[in-house]
Amino acid sequence: MDVKALQQRLDYLLGPVLSARRGTEALAQAIAALEEQQQAFVLHWIEVIDRSNYELAYQFAAAAPAALQRLDETAARTWLLDALDRYDREGLHSGTRALQDHAAYTGIADHAQAASFEQHANVLRLFVCGLAGRPLQLESAAVTCTDTDTLYLPSRITVMPSAAENFNIYKVLATLLWAQNRFGSHRSDLAAACAAYPDPQYATALLMHLETLRLTPRIAAALPGIARQLVAWQNGATDARCAPLAQPEATVEHSLALLADLYGRYEPPPQPWRIMLHTEARSRRDARVQRERGELAALLAQLLEGQQQQGGGDDDAAGRFSIDSSTAADGSAEYTLKLDGRPLEAPRAVAERIESLLQDLGEIPDDYLLNEGEDADKTGDDESSLTVGEASAGNPPFHYDEWDCRRRHYRRHWCTLREVELKPGDSSFIDATLARYRPQVQQLKRSFEALRGEDRRLRRQHHGDDIDFDAVIDARIGLRNGVEMPERLFTRRHKAERDLAALFMVDMSGSTKGWINEAEREALVMLCEALEVLGDRYAIYGFSGVTRQRCEIYPVKRFDQPYDAAVRGRIAGITPRDYTRMGAAIRHLSTVLSAVEARTRLLVTLSDGKPDDYSDHYRGEYGIEDTRQALLEAHHAGVRPFCITIDHQARDYLPHLYGPARWTLVDQVEKLPLKVAEIYLALSS
Amino acid sequence: MTATLTPLHSKILPAEARIIEQQPYYQPLGDEVALFEAACANQLPVLLKGPTGCGKTRFIEYMAWRLKRPLITVACHDDLTAADLVGRYLITNNETTWIDGPLTRAVRAGALCYLDEIVEARRDTTVVIHPLADDRRMLPVEKRGELLQAPPEFALVLSYNPGYQSVLKDLKPSTRQRFVAIEFRYPEAATEETIIRSESGCDAATASALVRLAQLTRNLKGNGLDEGASTRLLVHAAKLIMRGVSPSSSCHGAIAEALSDDPEMLRTLDEFAASVF
Numbered sequence: 001m002d003v004k005a006l007q008q009r010l011d012y013l014l015g016p017v018l019s020a021r022r023g024t025e026a027l028a029q030a031i032a033a034l035e036e037q038q039q040a041f042v043l044h045w046i047e048v049i050d051r052s053n054y055e056l057a058y059q060f061a062a063a064a065p066a067a068l069q070r071l072d073e074t075a076a077r078t079w080l081l082d083a084l085d086r087y088d089r090e091g092l093h094s095g096t097r098a099l100q101d102h103a104a105y106t107g108i109a110d111h112a113q114a115a116s117f118e119q120h121a122n123v124l125r126l127f128v129c130g131l132a133g134r135p136l137q138l139e140s141a142a143v144t145c146t147d148t149d150t151l152y153l154p155s156r157i158t159v160m161p162s163a164a165e166n167f168n169i170y171k172v173l174a175t176l177l178w179a180q181n182r183f184g185s186h187r188s189d190l191a192a193a194c195a196a197y198p199d200p201q202y203a204t205a206l207l208m209h210l211e212t213l214r215l216t217p218r219i220a221a222a223l224p225g226i227a228r229q230l231v232a233w234q235n236g237a238t239d240a241r242c243a244p245l246a247q248p249e250a251t252v253e254h255s256l257a258l259l260a261d262l263y264g265r266y267e268p269p270p271q272p273w274r275i276m277l278h279t280e281a282r283s284r285r286d287a288r289v290q291r292e293r294g295e296l297a298a299l300l301a302q303l304l305e306g307q308q309q310q311g312g313g314d315d316d317a318a319g320r321f322s323i324d325s326s327t328a329a330d331g332s333a334e335y336t337l338k339l340d341g342r343p344l345e346a347p348r349a350v351a352e353r354i355e356s357l358l359q360d361l362g363e364i365p366d367d368y369l370l371n372e373g374e375d376a377d378k379t380g381d382d383e384s385s386l387t388v389g390e391a392s393a394g395n396p397p398f399h400y401d402e403w404d405c406r407r408r409h410y411r412r413h414w415c416t417l418r419e420v421e422l423k424p425g426d427s428s429f430i431d432a433t434l435a436r437y438r439p440q441v442q443q444l445k446r447s448f449e450a451l452r453g454e455d456r457r458l459r460r461q462h463h464g465d466d467i468d469f470d471a472v473i474d475a476r477i478g479l480r481n482g483v484e485m486p487e488r489l490f491t492r493r494h495k496a497e498r499d500l501a502a503l504f505m506v507d508m509s510g511s512t513k514g515w516i517n518e519a520e521r522e523a524l525v526m527l528c529e530a531l532e533v534l535g536d537r538y539a540i541y542g543f544s545g546v547t548r549q550r551c552e553i554y555p556v557k558r559f560d561q562p563y564d565a566a567v568r569g570r571i572a573g574i575t576p577r578d579y580t581r582m583g584a585a586i587r588h589l590s591t592v593l594s595a596v597e598a599r600t601r602l603l604v605t606l607s608d609g610k611p612d613d614y615s616d617h618y619r620g621e622y623g624i625e626d627t628r629q630a631l632l633e634a635h636h637a638g639v640r641p642f643c644i645t646i647d648h649q650a651r652d653y654l655p656h657l658y659g660p661a662r663w664t665l666v667d668q669v670e671k672l673p674l675k676v677a678e679i680y681l682a683l684s685s
Numbered sequence: 686m687t688a689t690l691t692p693l694h695s696k697i698l699p700a701e702a703r704i705i706e707q708q709p710y711y712q713p714l715g716d717e718v719a720l721f722e723a724a725c726a727n728q729l730p731v732l733l734k735g736p737t738g739c740g741k742t743r744f745i746e747y748m749a750w751r752l753k754r755p756l757i758t759v760a761c762h763d764d765l766t767a768a769d770l771v772g773r774y775l776i777t778n779n780e781t782t783w784i785d786g787p788l789t790r791a792v793r794a795g796a797l798c799y800l801d802e803i804v805e806a807r808r809d810t811t812v813v814i815h816p817l818a819d820d821r822r823m824l825p826v827e828k829r830g831e832l833l834q835a836p837p838e839f840a841l842v843l844s845y846n847p848g849y850q851s852v853l854k855d856l857k858p859s860t861r862q863r864f865v866a867i868e869f870r871y872p873e874a875a876t877e878e879t880i881i882r883s884e885s886g887c888d889a890a891t892a893s894a895l896v897r898l899a900q901l902t903r904n905l906k907g908n909g910l911d912e913g914a915s916t917r918l919l920v921h922a923a924k925l926i927m928r929g930v931s932p933s934s935s936c937h938g939a940i941a942e943a944l945s946d947d948p949e950m951l952r953t954l955d956e957f958a959a960s961v962f
Contacts, residue, residue, distance in 0.1 A: 122949045123949050123952045123953045126905060126909055126950060126953040127953050127957070129905055129908045130901035130902065130905050130953065130957060131904070132904070133904040134904075135908055171956060171960075175960075222897055223897075223960040223961055224894070224961065224962065225959050225960035225961060465766050465767075465768035466773070466774075466828075467774055467776065467781065472776060493766070
């Protein structure tokens with residue numbers, strides 16, 4: 001394309017963010033200088049980004065020519081997708097900055113060799129969980145540090161020539177940050193200590209080097225493999241002045257003393273990655289210690305009460321807790337909780353608090369174990385704050401990724417979904433439905449009964465627990481007549497177990513208003529009646545919502561709830577709401593379903609049309625592709641999706657979503673109530 | 686002309702009960718040996734609780750050797766019925782023949798009868814276990830109309846893994862309250878090292894690295910793993926290492942793949958193995 005054609009195209013694509021002072025001429029010239037293929041790449045992505053944000057698309061157009069001169073196509077794609085992710089998560093400013101930072105993607109020739117946080121986060125989380133014995137927060141951030149609650153790791157490491165080595169840096173960084181927490185680096189306010197020096201940056205680098213030297217032998221005791229890497233990082237640079245830090249009794253105070261001593265006289269060797277300090281590390285730690293102290297006191301009071309009740313009026317016991325803690329050879333702390341001098345097995349909740357406090361403090365001061373007297377007020381306060389915290393966490397939001405077919409990539413944590421309680425409706429609806437369909441309900445129950453898993457005695461078996469005398473007599477007769485004797489002479493009890501869990505996902509979008517909604521509710525009533533006979537585990541959830549910020553799921557019947565008046569009320573209370581952003585609903589409900597232990601997990605959707613949502617392009621290809629992706633994810637998680645629809649256009653898109661055989665069309669709405677249970681029966685037998 | 690029916694022996698052990706002649710290696714973890722002996726002396730049945738691979742079966746073999754009793758082991762599975770334990774009629778030629786099940790044989794012989802993973806068996810097995818496990822110590826052989834009185838030497842031992850969080854696989858209180866329960870845990874680090882060394886013949890450094898690896902995996906219980914690496918898996922890994930396989934391959938094969946199928950978990954476990962050696 002020549003400059004003129006390009007400029008026209010750019011004017012069209014970027015129109016909304018152009019102004020008198022901001023034209024496309026320079027952009028067009030720069031892009032025209034690229035090869036044809038690269039031009040196509042840029043124009044394609046401007047179109048795609050346009051749908052998210054015009055300004056971001058403009059910034060991309062501005063940055064692309066320079067970036068494409070340095071980056072090959074895979075690297076450019078990675079750069080772009082990372083920037084879009086940043087935009088989705090943190091907004092325009094962050095996205096723009098990420099677009100300008102294309103230099104970071106040129107470090108290595110082949111981008112398969114980079115390691116990114118996203119890619120390794122799960123493994124690193126498990127790794128750190130194994131080290132710490134409890135899950136720790138891991139996040140990606142610009143500065144590698146820890147605030148003692150969360151380990152912040154770089155979002156991308158490219159300093160080494162291979163992916164494995166780059167991942168190793170992640171592993172070592174995570175271990176070092178864990179070790180800082182584990183071995184008490186943040187018992188002092190290190191950030192403040194460093195800030196007191198004329199050159200805080202140099203002081204931080206030196207202090208982190210000293211701390212690494214101090215932590216290396218501790219890490220070596222448990223993880224020699226990691227320690228070898230740390231030693232390799234020091235590049236053989238050992239200084240006799242640092243030797244005392246390797247002593248097992250060295251603490252962070254020694255490091256600080258050595259920092260004062262060596263400041264200005266020692267250059268720490270260069271590291272593949274620099275660890276920094278979080279200014280709030282100390283205060284976070286103090287806050288946590290305070291909180292856990294309160295929780296521990298409350299738990300110990302409960303424990304004591306329980307013990308005294310068990311002890312049966314052993315009132316003269318002082319009820320004094322103590323802890324014997326010692327440090328094992330490998331540096332891990334061991335402790336025994338004692339009550340009045342007798343060892344006591346700590347319940348899990350208590351043990352967790354004690355271990356956490358031991359990690360923070362190194363020992364548990366005796367006054368932390370007081371359960372009465374001067375600390376009683378505090379105990380009360382903390383206990384109440386604990387319960388309030390739990391209660392307010394009633395309906396926490398869930399975040400789900402969404403598949404963007406234009407980017408061919410997920411948008412991370414794109415949808416916010418909440419479970420919303422349904423108001424019970426008029427229960428006379430249920431009675432009316434049952435009265436109206438009484439004969440059909442009876443028939444359904446009978447056919448469901450036939451499927452019920454019950455013990456049956458199987459006759460003429462090869463082996464079994466008893467003799468089948470009919471078979472023996474037949475065999476004897478045969479034998480007399482010279483016929484070969486059959487070998488199936490036993491009876492066996494056989495239990496046909498239906499190991500099946502089904503979740504029904506009901507469309508509550510505005511388009512179901514009127515008789516579709518009524519048919520859905522009737523169908524659910526009949527289904528529940530029939531399923532109660534069968535004894536399968538089942539749950540019913542409605543779904544609807546407006547935009548990605550407000551996806552909503554309405555639990556009608558959870559797996560662990562019985563089919564009772566409350567459930568019937570909620571079925572009657574199913575009303576048409578807003579739109580159908582199906583991807584998030586499927587992701588949420590297949591997570592719910594995966595948690596149920598069953599051989600077959602069935603996710604049945606009752607729907608009246610295509611996925612759709614308000615304004616943000618969900619309608620059409622985007623929504624269908626996201627739904628398809630969500631269904632594929634469900635399939636990988638061992639959930640078998642099925643769709644019952646009343647949309648006459650379903651043939652156009654349902655085979656693409658569910659496959660050729662995993663959906664069915666009920667062509668008359670009024671048949672829906674009868675059909676749903678029948679379809680379920682056919683599906684599950 | 687006679688047709689012979691093959692009696693089905695698939696679930697029935699050979700008639701002679703197993704007598705252990707060589708002392709099995711067993712490292713006591715606490716006072717479980719004394720507790721077991723006292724329970725047997727008082728004719729009380731025993732329930733062994735603990736995660737898989739922590740030495741329950743080895744312990745019972747050791748006790749059988751120590752008490753000089755025959756040992757009959759039944760690995761319970763979800764199709765195991767009371768008839769499988771007690772016995773059944775089989776048809777041979779023109780008559781029916783009674784064949785004792787392993788439990789009946791153990792009662793007759795005054796043996797140790799070890800029902801491994803009892804929660805796997807069908808619920809109807811409780812019918813025969815209950816009267817044997819309380820002070821009646823009777824085994825009703827319903828089909829023959831017999832009531833066998835167990836001799837003092839007979840001992841019933843059940844094992845059970847409380848770690849599986851499935852409601853279907855929980856022992857009913859009416860069953861568990863008949864037993865003296867001995868809890869098995871993973872041994873202390875030093876003991877576990879001793880066990881690994883004597884089972885595999887590996888050196889102290891390898892054993893200690895394996896124990897540290899096990900600790901890391903046990904920390905992941907409930908966070909991606911159902912169970913941490915058991916002592917048995919550590920012994921397997923140590924044996925592979927002793928045959929010249931590299932530690933990382935040994936741990937991958939004997940520990941990581943045995944614990945999980947999840948690719949991310951496998952990678953984490955491999956990273957652990959790379960870090961402890």
